[in-house]
Amino acid sequence: xxxxxxxxxxxxxxxxxxxxxxxxxxxxxxxxxxxxxxxxxxxxxxxxxxxxxxxxxxxxxxxxxxxxxxxxxxxxxxxxxxxxxxxxxxxxxxxxxxxxxxxxxxxxxxxxxxxxxxxxxxxxxxxxxxxxxxxxxxxxxxxxxxxxxxxxxxxxxxxxxxxxxxxxxxxxxxxxxxxxxxxxxxxxxxxxxxxxxxxxxxxxxxxxxxxxxxxxxxxxxxxxxxxxxxxxxxxxxxxxxxxxxxxxxxxxxxxxxxxxxxxxxxxxxxxxxxxxxxxxxxxxxxxxxxxxxxxxxxxxxxxxxxxxxxx
Amino acid sequence: xxxxxxxxxxxxxxxxxxxxxxxxxxxxxxxxxxxxxxxxxxxxxxxxxxxxxxxxxxxxxxxxxxxxxxxxxxxxxxxxxxxxxxxxxxxxxxxxxxxxxxxxxxxxxxxxxxxxxxxxxxxxxxxxxxxxxxxxxxxxxxxxxxxxxxxxxxxxxxxxxxxxxxxxxxxxxxxxxxxxxxxxxxxxxxxxxxxxxxxxxxxxxxxxxxxxxxxxxxxxxxxxxxxxxxxxxxxxxxxxxxxxxxxxxxxxxxxxxxxxxxxxxxxxxxxxxxxxxxxxxxxxxxxxxxxxxxxxxxxxxxxxxxxxxxx
Amino acid sequence: xxxxxxxxxxxxxxxxxxxxxxxxxxxxxxxxxxxxxxxxxxxxxxxxxxxxxxxxxxxxxxxxxxxxxxxxxxxxxxxxxxxxxxxxxxxxxxxxxxxxxxxxxxxxxxxxxxxxxxxxxxxxxxxxxxxxxxxxxxxxxxxxxxxxxxxxxxxxxxxxxxxxxxxxxxxxxxxxxxxxxxxxxxxxxxxxxxxxxxxxxxxxxxxxxxxxxxxxxxxxxxxxxxxxxxxxxxxxxxxxxxxxxxxxxxxxxxxxxxxxxxxxxxxxxxxxxxxxxxxxxxxxxxxxxxxxxxxxxxxxxxxxxxxxxxx
Numbered sequence: 056x057x058x059x060x061x062x063x064x065x066x067x068x069x070x071x072x073x074x075x076x077x078x079x080x081x082x083x084x085x086x087x088x089x090x091x092x093x094x095x096x097x098x099x100x101x102x103x104x105x106x107x108x109x110x111x112x113x114x115x116x117x118x119x120x121x122x123x124x125x126x127x128x129x130x131x132x133x134x135x136x137x138x139x140x141x142x143x144x145x146x147x148x149x150x151x152x153x154x155x156x157x158x159x160x161x162x163x164x165x166x167x168x169x170x171x172x173x174x175x176x177x178x179x180x181x182x183x184x185x186x187x188x189x190x191x192x193x194x195x196x197x198x199x200x201x202x203x204x205x206x207x208x209x210x211x212x213x214x215x216x217x218x219x220x221x222x223x224x225x226x227x228x229x230x231x232x233x234x235x236x237x238x239x240x241x242x243x244x245x246x247x248x249x250x251x252x253x254x255x256x257x258x259x260x261x262x263x264x265x266x267x268x269x270x271x272x273x274x275x276x277x278x279x280x281x282x283x284x285x286x287x288x289x290x291x292x293x294x295x296x297x298x299x300x301x302x303x304x305x306x307x308x309x310x311x312x313x314x315x316x317x318x319x320x321x322x323x324x325x326x327x328x329x330x331x332x333x334x335x336x337x338x339x340x341x342x343x344x345x346x347x348x349x350x351x352x353x354x355x356x357x358x359x360x361x362x363x364x365x366x
Numbered sequence: 367x368x369x370x371x372x373x374x375x376x377x378x379x380x381x382x383x384x385x386x387x388x389x390x391x392x393x394x395x396x397x398x399x400x401x402x403x404x405x406x407x408x409x410x411x412x413x414x415x416x417x418x419x420x421x422x423x424x425x426x427x428x429x430x431x432x433x434x435x436x437x438x439x440x441x442x443x444x445x446x447x448x449x450x451x452x453x454x455x456x457x458x459x460x461x462x463x464x465x466x467x468x469x470x471x472x473x474x475x476x477x478x479x480x481x482x483x484x485x486x487x488x489x490x491x492x493x494x495x496x497x498x499x500x501x502x503x504x505x506x507x508x509x510x511x512x513x514x515x516x517x518x519x520x521x522x523x524x525x526x527x528x529x530x531x532x533x534x535x536x537x538x539x540x541x542x543x544x545x546x547x548x549x550x551x552x553x554x555x556x557x558x559x560x561x562x563x564x565x566x567x568x569x570x571x572x573x574x575x576x577x578x579x580x581x582x583x584x585x586x587x588x589x590x591x592x593x594x595x596x597x598x599x600x601x602x603x604x605x606x607x608x609x610x611x612x613x614x615x616x617x618x619x620x621x622x623x624x625x626x627x628x629x630x631x632x633x634x635x636x637x638x639x640x641x642x643x644x645x646x647x648x649x650x651x652x653x654x655x656x657x658x659x660x661x662x663x664x665x666x667x668x669x670x671x672x673x674x675x676x677x
Numbered sequence: 678x679x680x681x682x683x684x685x686x687x688x689x690x691x692x693x694x695x696x697x698x699x700x701x702x703x704x705x706x707x708x709x710x711x712x713x714x715x716x717x718x719x720x721x722x723x724x725x726x727x728x729x730x731x732x733x734x735x736x737x738x739x740x741x742x743x744x745x746x747x748x749x750x751x752x753x754x755x756x757x758x759x760x761x762x763x764x765x766x767x768x769x770x771x772x773x774x775x776x777x778x779x780x781x782x783x784x785x786x787x788x789x790x791x792x793x794x795x796x797x798x799x800x801x802x803x804x805x806x807x808x809x810x811x812x813x814x815x816x817x818x819x820x821x822x823x824x825x826x827x828x829x830x831x832x833x834x835x836x837x838x839x840x841x842x843x844x845x846x847x848x849x850x851x852x853x854x855x856x857x858x859x860x861x862x863x864x865x866x867x868x869x870x871x872x873x874x875x876x877x878x879x880x881x882x883x884x885x886x887x888x889x890x891x892x893x894x895x896x897x898x899x900x901x902x903x904x905x906x907x908x909x910x911x912x913x914x915x916x917x918x919x920x921x922x923x924x925x926x927x928x929x930x931x932x933x934x935x936x937x938x939x940x941x942x943x944x945x946x947x948x949x950x951x952x953x954x955x956x957x958x959x960x961x962x963x964x965x966x967x968x969x970x971x972x973x974x975x976x977x978x979x980x981x982x983x984x985x986x987x988x
Contacts, residue, residue, distance in 0.1 A: 095412015101717015103743050114464060117442045121414050121468040124440035129746035131739045133756070134444070145947035148954075153736060153946060156969035157743040324464060325456035332459075347467035406723015425775060428753045432725050432779040435751035445755070635775060636767035643770075658778035 063362035066175035067183045070193040070229040075236040082201050084364065085348075085355040092125055092351055098363045099128035105158035106132030107150065107174075108185070109165045114324060114346060115185045115194070119162050122353035126363070131157060151177045160361055163187070181360040189223050195323055196229035198352040202345045203280055206319045211238040214277050216268075218244035219284035219304060219329060221251040226323040227284055228255060235259040242274050243267045246300040248291065271304070276313050281306070282321045283329050307331035311339060321345055374673035377486035378494045381504040381540045386547040393512050395675065396659075396666040403436055403662055409674045410439035416469035417443030418461065418485075419496070420476045425635060425657060426496045426505070430473050433664035437674070442468060462488045471672055474498070492671040500534050506634055507540035509663040513656045514591055517630045522549040525588050527579075529555035530595035530615060530640060532562040537634040538595055539566060546570040553585050554578045557611040559602065582615070587624050592617070593632045594640050618642035622650060632656055685984035688797035689805045692815040692851045697858040704823050706986065707970075707977040714747055714973055720985045721750035727780035728754030729772065729796075730807070731787045736946060736968060737807045737816070741784050744975035748985070753779060773799045782983055785809070803982040811845050817945060818851035820974040824967045825902055828941045833860040836899050838890075840866035841906035841926060841951060843873040848945045849906055850877060857881040864900070866890045868922040870913065893926070898935050903928070904943045905951050929953035933961060943967055 060080050066072075073081075091098070104123045108116055111134065120130045132154075147170065154161060155178045163171050168188030175182040186192045204210055215234060217227050221243055231251065234241055241263055243251050250267065259265055268274060275281070283306055291297035306320060306329060322330055322342040334340050358364050371391050377383075384392075402409070415434045419427055422445065431441045443465075458481065465472060466489045474482050479499030486493040497503045514521055526545060528538050532554055542562065545552055552574055554562050561578065570576055579585060586592070594617055602608035617631060617640060633641055633653040645651050669675050682702050688694075695703075713720070726745045730738055733756065742752045754776075769792065776783060777800045785793050790810030797804040808814045825832055837856060839849045843865055853873065856863055863885055865873050872889065881887055890896060897903070905928055913919035928942060928951060944952055944964040956962050980986050 101747060101749075103746050105739070113444070113461075117416070117465065117468045120440075120442045124414050124442070125412060127412075129440075129742075129751075131742045131746070133735070144949045149947060150735075152957075152965045153968045154739065156965060157739045157972060325460060327455050335463075343463045343467060346464045350468060424755070424772075428727070428776065428779045431751075431753045435725050435753070436723060438723075440751075636771060638766045646774075654774045654778060657775045661779060 062359035064181050065360055066181050067193055067356060067360065068172045068175050069184065069191050070196045070233045072193075073233075078197065078200065078233065078236065081197060081352070081355060081359070082204055084359065085197075085201050085352045086205075088351055088354045088358070091354060092347075095125050095127065097127040098358055099123065099126040099361060102128040102159045102361055103157065104128060104130045104132075104357065105154045105161045106130060106134070106185075107154060107161060107163045107165075108132065108134050109136045109163070109170070110186070111135050112164055112185065114349070115162075115164060118346065118349040119183075119185065119353050119357075121350050122357055125350070126354055126358060128159075128357070132162075147173060148177050151182075155180045160357060183356065183360065186225055189225050190228055192225040192229045194349075194353060194356060195226050196233040197356070198345065198349040199226075199230050199282070199321060199323075200233055201352050202321060202341060202348045203319065205348065206341050207279060207317075210234070213279040214240045214242070215280040215282065216242040216244050216271065216274060216278050217251075217282045217284070218271055220249045220286045221245040221284075222249045223287065224284045224323075227251070227282070230282065231255065231259055235262045237263075239263060241265045242278070244269070244271045244274070244304075246286075246296070248296065249286065272310070272313070275310065276315070278314065278318055280319045280321065281314075283326075284323060285325070285327055285329055301328075304329055305331060306334060308333050308337070311337070314339065373670035375492050376671055377489075377492050378504055378667060378671065379483045379486050380495065380502050381507045381544050383504075384544075389508065389511065389544065389547065392508060392663070392666060392670065393515055395670060396508075396512050396663045397516075399662055399665045399669070402665060403658075406436050406438065408438040409669055410434065410437040410672060413439040413470045413672055414468065415439060415441045415443075415668065416465045416472045417441060417445070417496075418465060418472060418474040418476075419443065419445050420447045420474070420481070421497070422446050423475055423496065425660070426473075426475060429657065429660040430494075430496065430664050430668075432661050433668055436661070437665055437669060439470075439668070443473075458484060459488050462493075466491045471668060494667065494671065497536055500536050501539055503536040503540045505660075505664060505667060506537050507544040508667070509656065509660040510537075510541050510593070510632060510634075511544055512663050513632060513652060513659045514630065516659065517652055518590060518628075521545070524590040525551045525553070526591040526593065527553040527555050527582065527585060527589050528593045528595070529582055531560045531597045532556040532595075533560045534598065535595045535634075538562070538593070541593065542566065542570055546573045548574075550574060552576045553589070555580070555582045555585070555615075557597075557607065559607065560597065583621070583624070586621065587626070589625065589629055591630045591632065592625075594637075595634060596636070596638055596640055612639075615640055616642060617645060619644050619648070622648070625650065684981035686803050687982055688803050689815055689978060689982065690794045690797050691806065691813050692818045692855045694815075695855075700819065700822065700855065700858065703819060703974070703977060703981070704826055706981065707819075707823050707974045708827075710973055710976045710980070713976060714969075717747050717749070719749040720980055721745065721748040721983060724750040724781045724983055725779065726750060726752045726754075726979065727776045727783045728752060728756070728807075729776060729783060729785045729787075730754065730756050731758045731785070731792070732808070733757050734786055734807065736971065737784075737786060740968065740971040741805075741807065741975050741979075743972050744979055747972070748976055748980060750979070754784075769795065770799050773804075777802045782979060805978065805982065808847055811847050812850055814847040814851045816971075816975060816978060817848045818855040819978070820967065820971040821848075821852050821904070821943060821945075822855055823974050824943060824963060824970045825941065827970065828963055828966075829901060829939075832856070835901040836862045836864070837902040837904065838864040838866050838893065838896060838900050839873075839904045839906070840893055842871045842908045843867040843906075844871045845909065846906045846945075849873070849904070852904065853877065853881055857884045859885075861885060863887045864890055864896050866893045866896070866926075868908075868918070870918065871908065894932070894935070897932065898937070900936065900940055902941045902943065903936075905948075906945060907947070907949055907951055923950075926951055927953060928956060930955050930959070933959070936961065
């Protein structure tokens with residue numbers, strides 16, 4: 056492969072750190088990695104990934120592990136802070152400066168905004184943000200883009216809706232920003248209380264067309280991609296409001312009767328009941344394939360930051 | 367090795383899914399794998415096993431991990447449900463459909479009957495039951511058979527007793543069924559409250575001779591194999607009954623004075639006090655070797671379902 | 678490399694099991710392993726390390742894992758006893774006799790004195806003590822020596838202070854013994870309540886000069902190595918005493934103004950506030966490098982006990 060950009064030792068903290076050209080390059084590398092997910096590779100043999108998960112995760116953690124193993128590397132770390140020396144009062148800076156001596160790359164998930172950036176400033180090895188606070192989840196955004204690209208053959212020109220919790224979900228923040236680098240029409244569908252924050256919206260609107268909606272029915276027939284997120288009941292001060300909204304956003308066969316034949320339905324998972332199980336067996340459903348794409352994209356990212364891709 | 371049966375992509379959910387010929391074949395493959403447990407192999411290089419342990423386990427979990435590593439593969443997963451997205455309300459079907467995208471084979475332990483079969487129906491990768499409910503533990507049954515075969519040179523013609531908790535122990539259910547495919551004499555030794563359930567017993571009796579006993583002393587002199595299980599105190603409504611029974615079933619040197627010289631004593635472990643530690647250093651004791659055989663048999667099973675054994 | 682000593686299958690339970698010549702040999706092997714920490718090796722391919730951590734640990738656990746992975750081996754085990762069959766009432770002896778059948782070497786951390794020695798007596802595979810009770814942490818002592826040797830080019834002739842909790846810290850017990858095999862001047866700096874126990878001190882004094890101090894200021898200008906440990910608040914019956922002592926032992930730039938230019942400051946980590954963060958960027962600070970040396974030394978130890986170093 057041609058290495059158009061040098062990602063060696065680069066931190067992946069925010070999707071905002073990437074240009075569109077860089078993202079396109081990552082997606083190209085990912086596509087080239089597809090066969091390696093089947094047959095494995097020794098590309099990262101002898102390399103160690105440290106996972107520091109200060110918040111539990113199944114998907115992100117396991118898919119980074121598989122990505123590392125498929126490339127011949129290994130994984131250390133903790134899946135919850137209770138087992139770690141954090142309990143003994145160690146600062147995050149110290150934990151990072153210790154763990155970088157055990158590893159070649161760090162993936163960190165943390166409940167606090169900015170934690171990954173802070174870690175990246177201390178670490179000499181590359182730090183990948185596996186989700187921090189409510190703001191950032193850059194590798195999820197990249198795998199979402201990759202899934203859209205694989206399913207539709209392109210990103211430019213698509214009509215895309217993000218639906219559900221647009222306020223607290225870190226996934227949709229990173230994804231909305233990433234999509235704004237492309238020539239897409241973006242529809243934000245959410246209850247009033249879960250609208251995307253003004254500052255995020257204003258930033259995106261400087262680059263692309265964005266419209267906001269309470270209902271999905273009106274725009275559904277025009278959509279190419281419907282990205283659904285879980286609405287977390289506990290966010291709502293008024294449970295009646297929650298119940299009303301919840302029904303509105305159930306994606307089922309009835310709703311999808313008005314969709315384009317090639318509409319792609321995505322979800323970062325876990326879902327609870329935003330998408331009816333009857334949708335799973337339809338061609339619309341790409342949310343399980345999405346998780347497989349997460350492995351591919353993370354393989355590409357690990358290989359890139361560890362300098363394993365040579366011209 | 368000659369591949370007489372095709373196990374590629376096959377689920378291992380219940381011992382009842384196997385014919386005697388298939389079991390014999392698996393035990394043959396296991397024997398051929400013995401040297402690989404010492405020197406290792408690259409047979410499963412690039413392959414990833416996902417362990418979904420919804421119930422804690424040391425033995426089964428660690429021996430599957432070692433089996434995978436000895437064949438050059440890797441392992442992801444969780445050792446207890448608390449760390450996983452199950453906490454976020456994800457269904458088992460969804461967890462399986464996500465994890466199959468991160469892995470080439472799944473091993474699952476679950477407190478509920480039928481959970482492994484349910485998972486196998488959803489997964490496109492092979493699912494191995496690492497113990498579900500009180501009914502099934504097929505890989506334990508296979509390693510028990512392998513241990514008997516290694517120790518005695520044959521299974522047919524043996525006089526075998528299963529002793530202890532025959533009602534709730536999933537190990538003895540799977541093992542009793544497996545043994546009923548061979549020409550053995552089977553003795554069930556248990557307190558009244560922990561007798562094997564009638565439906566299990568009736569099924570086994572259609573194929574082989576089975577007798578039930580309260581005491582082991584009478585049949586001990588004739589036994590070739592004594593398989594001991596832990597009696598769980600908490601099962602007994604009447605503690606006095608428990609205390610009486612408990613004493614009856616302590617396997618110690620005094621009891622073993624009347625045993626054949628080549629009696630084999632097995633136990634799925636962990637033991638509490640069913641077998642006195644003084645027995646550990648006698649030639650009767652094969653229960654620690656049994657755990658080593660677990661690695662061998664699981665190596666064979668992983669290689670088989672992953673299609674790594676070629677003619 | 679020349680193999681002057683045979684460590685194959687040897688347990689590493691106590692630093693007292695080593696002669697000075699053996700320790701020198703281990704440090705030489707470690708130095709030769711430095712390049713392997715960068716590029717990796719297949720030296721332990723097919724080998725499995727079992728970690729039995731009955732007490733949580735980040736540093737020791739993760740650095741053993743990285744050491745194993747860098748040499749091509751793999752790791753199984755548990756990071757806390759809750760996930761293991763210990764909960765089902767299994768004895769330590771049984772756990773060890775099971776796990777040795779899954780592994781080629783065992784690393785154990787345990788809250789009780791003597792637990793590692795007990796395990797070593799039962800296991801047929803080598804057992805490495807990863808910290809037991811308040812007495813022993815032999816691999817930490819070896820990595821401390823290695824760090825001193827790397828930083829100063831020698832151990833003999835150095836003036837060394839151990840400061841902080843000398844009573845309960847297992848690290849300083851093992852290190853003090855190890856240093857007493859060399860021609861060093863040893864200074865023990867601690868509050869009255871945390872003085873090193875008389876029996877340990879008397880033993881060390883049979884070999885080298887040892888002096889005890891309440892304050893570090895007087896001896897600081899002469900020191901080559903200052904080894905700081907965390908004082909655990911909960912040890913003090915009188916909190917006023919703790920507060921007074923705590924201030925005395927803060928290593929900061931002000932204190933270090935009177936130090937030799939090439940003073941080496943070490944700490945087993947995690948630190949809380951015994952060393953000010955302003956010291957981190959000075960040439961004195963070797964405590965993060967110390968963690969990296971832990972990987973190197975443990976690589977050497979694993980290769981040695983697994984017989985992977987051939988003449």
